[in-house]
Amino acid sequence: MRRVLAAFLAACGLAAPVGAQADIILDKVVIFSRHGVRPPTDQKALDPLSVDPWPTWPVPDGDLTPHGATAAILMGLHYRTLYAGPGFLEPGTCPAPGDLFAWADKAERTKATANAILSGIFPGCGLQAGFDPKAADALFHPVAAGVAPLDEEVAKAGVLEAMGGSLQAAKTRYAADFASLAQVLHGPDRETCAKEGLGKVCKLIDLPWGIDTDKSKGRDLSLKGPLQMASTVAEVIRLEYSGGLPEAQVGWGRVKNAGDVKTLLSLHKAQYDVTLRTPYIAKRNASQLLHQIAVALQQGTDLPGATEAGPPPSKLLLLVGHDTNIATMQATLGVSWTLSGYPENDTPPAGALIFERLRDTQTGDRYVRLVYTAQTMDQIRRLTPPSTGAMPERAVLALPGCAPAPVPETCRLSDFVQTVQSRIDPTALAPVSWR
Template sequence: MSARHMLWNSNCGLFLCKTFCVLFLLLCFEFRIVNPYKLDKVVIFSRHSVRTPSSYDLEHITPHKWPDWKEKPGTLTQNGHVLESYMGTYFRGWLSDTGLLPDSCPDEDLFYVYADLMQRTLASAEAFVRSAFPDCNIIIHSSDKKSHSVLRSHIHNSSDSFREIAIHEMKVKRNGLHLKKSYKKMESILKYQHSDRCKEDKKCDMASEKNVVKVKVGKKPKVKGPLQLCNEVTDTFLMEYYNGLARRKVAWGKISSKKDWHSILGLYAGYHDVVYNTTHVAKDIAKPIIMFMKPLFTNESPKVSLLMGHDSNINVLLKAMHFKNFVLNKSLLSVPIGGKIVFQKWYDVVKKDYFLKIQYVYQSTKQIRKMVVLSRDTPPQFSTLELKGCAANEEGYCPWDVFIKFLNDLYT
């Protein structure tokens, strides 16, 4: 081979080597920029998992026979226990993978749990913890009395002026509902005109009946009337479906499509909107919850906190904390059973600053009904949430100090 060819090959090889090194460095730099975050803290606010219907006292509104349940009203079912244990296992894997929790049993400086005193919340917390940390002595904290629970959805403000404003806001929300078609669909499912309520009480047209708003200190805000009734009925149908009742038996076979579900879910959503989605009621009920959560955000420990509560808690938090509107794909509800709002504090190693990311983590309707085991290959659903008071970038991160200032300003 000539000296000229040897020199060309040598120069070519040197060029390729340099090019490869540059590309390698660029790829490493790109990886650092794309993944600069290290998880520093997590606060999980969860709704309990699948339970029995909250009311069994519905015989008077339909000639149909309701299904029999082995458990008491409003208690966690076996399906709910299993589904929540799947969530516990999944979260443990994620928290270990990020390095936030060790593979060994965490102490309370690392992992803290608080649950409402209701059976369904305590049992859900138990299922999560025992699955996430088997053979570990994790204490589930709760209040000694229901009246002292942070997660009570009761009115605290006793002033007449508050009550007047709260009732006005609830009435405005109620009057803005347009549910005539939904009432007719519900009447058809129930055979309402053949019920004892129609025959004996002469209440045969839901759309024409009154919905009376009630606000009383120490009690949950209420709407008394057909809207509350339809909320209880829809809740029953949902729990039948979530607990795996045969489709032909769910709502006596009268709900067979997404269209059927959505035709009555407006009644369920409407009830919760009137009761929990008004400014003064939400801010009043959410205050002790947010005050309880603030140290979990600001203190160095615990690194991970789990609060196990109810849909009413999440509803008032979403309103009081000014979350932007969001959509949860593959879910019948905007506050899904077993769903978790996950507040995450991340450290950006490049910018050397902390950021907040909030995600709704939940099981899809299919995952709930089919009892799908969660794993890396079959994860739960994720939806990134954003606060109006803490603008997020394209990746869903907002500055942590802006978030803390926002929290401090909420009740000043």
């Protein structure tokens, strides 16, 4: 018997709505996951920001840690719980042709996370995700790849507007958050302070603020100075905590619990809000991914996008990239979530944006449910297996512009595609290599 909506909702920990139809089945799933726990991507750049030594990690900068791999396997087990069942992905077997396609960014941490998730969904099958070996993958990095270059003046104007009109406005706005960070981060070091003419002792917030638009041909825009640095420090401390480092090494022993980490992450959120989530920058970065996902969701239907070039058709499409990808898609779609223990729209390690396609077997109508899911910080730190009462958090998202559909918490597939296409930038698209 095919899985019905009520059983599907029960597996997700949700109550079946009144009038749930027994002929609504799960038809296709697209999972876009962030990579798992990693060390800093550039430890040398972090060193001058603290007078205390940073902890050491068991892998090179930026790579997936063994702890992160185990947590990603547990997320795969969570997906197995949700999606492996009669009529969709058969339990107890390796995927049949057409069941699965997995693709990752070329970075070690993204490839390794994809493979870990696959081993959780399909244990013992030895599955590995594909990837594009080019220096800048046009799917995950369209701006850097030159597919969607930024107009630097437009981008800079958007950043300044998001900051409140000026760099000084941002410095004032986030002063209290910097004060909280200073309770944990003792620094910068003397050399950094002296180099900026601030004496032997200074505060991170008092280093020069700026916006870097000096990259070639509009292929990057970033903040320079305190907010960018503070965002990175906060993210690294989150990774220390989630990654299971000893308590004495999490924020130099000055971060005691997940609540303390959440407080510091306010500066990480702020940096993303004023850069990646500004409408122009978000759309230039996210259009390529959202277009390909929309094409994938139309495969096997009579909608126009079904004939476009996209990823190989499959029941389950797993994509693994970065929190930057999820942040720009979130902003472009206009959706929002808040999971317990995290700031609004936070993107934890191995958290995922999921597109679930449902089908009415009587009418053939298809619907899309949009979900964000992630383990709590303590679930990642403790490597808690998904089980009753300890499932990863799950938020069903409402896509603005989608009309109410007969199936609760969904859009009609045609409405979903139309809404997504209305939000993306067609000049930011280019062919994608899936081989």
